[in-house]
Amino acid sequence: MDAILLQILNGLDKGGAYALIALGLTLVFGTLGVVNFAHGALFMLGAFCAVTFQKIMTFSKQVKDESITFFDAYKEIPYLEIWFGETGTMLIDWVVPLSILLAIPVMLLIGLIMERGLIQYFYKRSHAEQILVTFGLAIVIQEIIKSFFGANPIPTPAPEIVAGSANIGALFGLSDSVVYPYWRLIYLAFAFVVIGAVFAFLQFTTFGMVVRAGMADRETVSLLGINVERRFTIVFGIAAVVAGLAGVMYTPILPPDYHIGMDFLVLSFVVVVVGGMGSLAGAVAAGFLLGILQSFASMNEIKAIFPGIDQIIIYLVAVVILLTRPRGLLGRKGVMED
Amino acid sequence: MKIFKLSRNDTILMLGFAIAILLMPIWLQPIGAAYPDLLQKFAIFGLFAIGFNILFGLTGYLSFGHAVFLGIGSYTTVWTFKLLSMNVVPAVIFGTLLAGLFAVVIGYVSLRRTGIYFSILTLAFAQMSYNLAYSVLTPITNGETGLRVLRDDPRVLDGLFGVVQEGSPVGNFFGINMQGYPGFYFCAVVLIIGFFISLRIFRSPFGLKLTAIKSNQNRMRYTGFNTRPYLLWAFVISGMYAGMAGSLMAVTDPLAGAERMQWTASGEVVLMTILGGVGTLIGPMLGALLIKYFENIFSAFNESALHDMFSFLPSLLENLMVTVVHPFVGDGWHLTLGTLFMVIVIFLPGGLVEGVTRLFKRRKSDGVSAKNPGPES
Amino acid sequence: MAENIVLNIQNVDKTFGGLQALSNVNLQIEEGKIHAIIGPNGAGKSTLLNVCIGRLEPTSGTVRFDGEIITGKTPYEINQAGVARVFQTPEIFPELTILENVMIPALAKRDGAFSFNPFKLMSDETDILKEAEHVLEDMGLIDQMHDHSGSMSRGDKRRLELAMGLVQRPRLLLLDEPTAGMSRADTNATIETLIRIKERGMTKVIIEHDMHVVFSLADKISVLAQGAIIAEGVPDEIRGNPKVQEAYLGGAH
């Protein structure tokens, strides 16, 4: 029972991550119709916002380490600690949550630049060309990050206070062994908040209404004299911010490296398509569905019956869903079907 | 013979292609690409891309899992080497056929959907195959290490005909070892045949119908065509090309690894095709040349090689050039590749062939319309 | 009489959700005639055509072509049986040349629903080429036949549509407003073409708004209003039918 409860939590947590990554992609891919292979790179850039912020915050005074004689080695003492003492240490400790503040404007800017500088010229080009140009862009972004930060993962821990695990079992009067890391719970809550915010934005604001209308029928909305293009630029910016935030918040769970975006790229496309093209709710639903199924498929009891099922479950589910539902879970007709 | 018939322009194209491929060891010498392994890779990936283009270029169905057939072709070939004979003929035939068989199954299922849904289905099949081959199917695939030919494999046919293998077993074509240059020429001949078949398909009513399906599949149905079998045939043919390419990889180097089926490998052939020009005849070959060249040559530059290269310059300039070029070569070769993708697609819409054709046409604005029915070369 | 009925629509109903698009439609199309279906917007004309070509399945009732039930068959089976359709909004192959656009349906006629012939050459298909050129000649498109069809004018696209239908020489050709969007001159030319090929014995069903076209072509006219046939007869009968006038002109007159 505990095991199942924990797997549900794992599933939700994974699902939250998948949904968050897929959300931005489906905004761009499912609705603007741009096959954006650079979406993973946006996720990665978000994660590196946290890394960069950490580097800035821990900018250190170098004190020569006399104990090492083979070469010049330095101990590093962050200036923040030198200047502010305890407060400085705390600020460094809180670097991941704080870097959200940095990530929002930075990612928005990156999104806008990307759309205005490149993507806008590709709305009318073939999907094949969109793939090539965004894939090229993704590689270039990756390589730039690699040249600055190396290829090795960089530890970006959560604040000390939430680094451990919450004893949920005790909280709900269940067994003591139901513990779950605070940060993963925070991530889940964060995912819900961001997803909710994006939905609310599209549902309840005039801007969102126009965007939704534009997604459904771009031509008509343009004929109404509304500048859809400009709104789409902003949608792209929002997608970049969502992807970036997903990246920032994921860093304590997965120490980021330059390749982390590529690792998530295929998965995020699968989630979006299983959810159904052009459907935000579908992408979110598919994210959680795949997350939970993946967690359960990894249980020893299941693996004993189907060896290796955890290796393929995501793709197996994708095949089953796409064969039983022609447009994924909640896809709209005619979007990216040709 | 009727089966070899081609229009005059196509005959020139075909001859030009064959000569260019066969003479690669000569004209690639100045750019440092004329060594057997890379030449083999050019031919093999050219074949892969040309086959992929029959599906993607003609029907517009973008498969994101074609590497699975590459893998199946390789594994089957190595198994044929192990069980039957080191002769490459049965190995290539089996590899191609089994890939075709898998293509029938995967194609039949995936073609029930169109557009991105189709792409994700093919991707899913390939990723499942890759993941399983890497882990639980290790008894068949030898997992991470890759399936290899061993000296004490049974090789029933070789035993029957008394062929004795000395040293490490190497694929042979009736006694000619398929490594080094003979291996390249074998691949080159297969490639040229593959190109010829592709050319004929492009020029056939079958090809025209496939193009029409790409253009407007619904209309094809109301025009009286059952489009599904057409698509399936295109899928299977291109799957067999991939299987054959996989076979050739194992022929020239008797090892089959699971990575060959990973999505990055499927993505590579997509990129090759788009880079060269989707739906053009020689575009995919050019794309394959370009990507493989960058992968093998640009990654090999290191700082000392760069200094050698620029040593004719004054030392200040030499150092400057090395500093400028260095990020793009060696461990930075991906950067060059990414930049190349972007530059080509931005400045040459439609890929290399189409982009250059357009530029050419714009210059002499009185473009003569194609006399040949069927897509342009 | 029964033996020369090509298309026999019997008791066809079609509902979309709660909306009754066709109610108990009965229609017999005679061999070799031009049969026009007219009616106000939303009367169900296009729905009826879509039922005939297999795009839609009727809620109840049957459609027989040449005595055989074709309801439930796939669009390509119906086409191969001998029913071709000319679409109202041009449904061409925009990436192909005009000539190729016409050769495709000709190939369908000759090769059937599927044939695997990757080693034939298009350049050897002289018969198909001749047929296509002949039809293009008829439609006045022969001079530009090597141009890409995607960049044609809308009127030319309509003529290409017609050519694609005609090249198959179907037993029954369904034309959905063949002259919509054409200039007066083009319309007249099209009428002439249709009259000219009438003698070849092809049965046609025409949906048309343009009364000039209808009355210059049709042997027989059926009037559809609110999903039901309200009148049927030769042009002169229909012209004087008060029910038709009411349905068409509504309360305005």
Added chain:
Amino acid sequence: MSIKVSQPNGWTRRSVLKTGLGTAAMAGAPMFFVRNAHAFTNDPSNGSSVILGFNVPQTGAYADEGADELRAYQLAVKHLNGEGDGGMMNTMKPSSLKGNGILGKKVEYVTGDTQTKSDAARASAKRMIEKDGAIMITGGSSSGVAVAVQSLCQEAGVVFMAGLTHSNDTTGKDKRKYGFRHFFNAYMSGAALGPVLEKEFGNDRQAYHLTADYTWGWTQEESIKNTTEGLGWKTNAAVRTPLGAGDFSQYITPVLNSGADVLILNHYGKDMINSLTQSVQFGLRDKQVNDKDFKIVVPLFSRLMAQGAGENIKGIFGTTNWNWSLTDEGSQAFVKSFGAEYGFPPSQAAHTCYVQTLLYANAIEVAGTFNPCGVIEALEGFKFDGMGNGATEYRAEDHQCFKDVLVVRGNENPSSQFDLLEVVQQVPRSQVEYDAAIFGGELGACA
């Protein structure tokens, strides 16, 4: 545009002449490598230089490791050519190296990217052999790649000096006459860890394995299991995890309720960084089970992994081939030389690659010929010291180096950013030795 000035020589040239336009009557003759007693692949005797091929991952997850290997190789080349301070050339005993290249010929090198993929690694190695005329290939940072390249080198008649490869298979069932491994292996990790685990954790333990689901993971799991079960530990479960799973939570939560009190992570690289980080997040490092402190063991450590895992590495036990903090003469000379060149200490991957290069060069000097058969003979059974791991022997039966193994622990109080691992024990070579026959395999012959 060409990279290497050297002419393709040896069999490549001959092949061109013989088969250049596909005309030669070649039936019967072994074509790939035209060798006989006096001719061998890429014989440098007639040139002024000898070319080594450094085949390391430059892209992908192990790019940093590859970069460090490359630094070590470049340093080794410098030292061999008599530049720099000579590094371990001064401490190696016995040494026939003279600091004037190899057999008086200047050492040059070519580089390539393995991408940590067998296909790419073999393609790169082939380029070095076919085009650049490399006489030896070395490098790599995964066992799959090492095994793939090693068998290629066997076919090509070129010596392969393995870089970082830890699987038992490399010198076990996939060993080759032309392949040599200085790095230790999973079996030795297990054997070295055993006594330390017993001393630290006792005999009554339950181990839970998370194992990367591919050949290296399996061999390590098996080796560690054998050791721990020999100590009287029970194996609670051994769960396979997909390579590159990223998030391991679904494999970690079952550990919480399993009753196990030791978690063994048979992961390497990114997988290890992620699984360790996440295990610690799930509170496993601070947990109490069966009235004992829960423990995590990572059998194979590297400094780069420790860097990636950050704080989470503290107190975690594992093994490494070598660590820069060793104080023997050889290690000090190498660290000093490397540190002076690059500003930071070398990793264990750098160490093994540096040593391999020197050993190869030395073997040529001993043999007095570039002929691989002679070189192999000189390497087989070669005993040496002063290279950082104490007295070492290249065992002739399987081409595996036998030397001391380091059991390390994540440093609780690192004094610098490089001081991540603390050496708990230098397990003597005698304790990790095994019979070469247990892993099977066949070296084959030198043709």
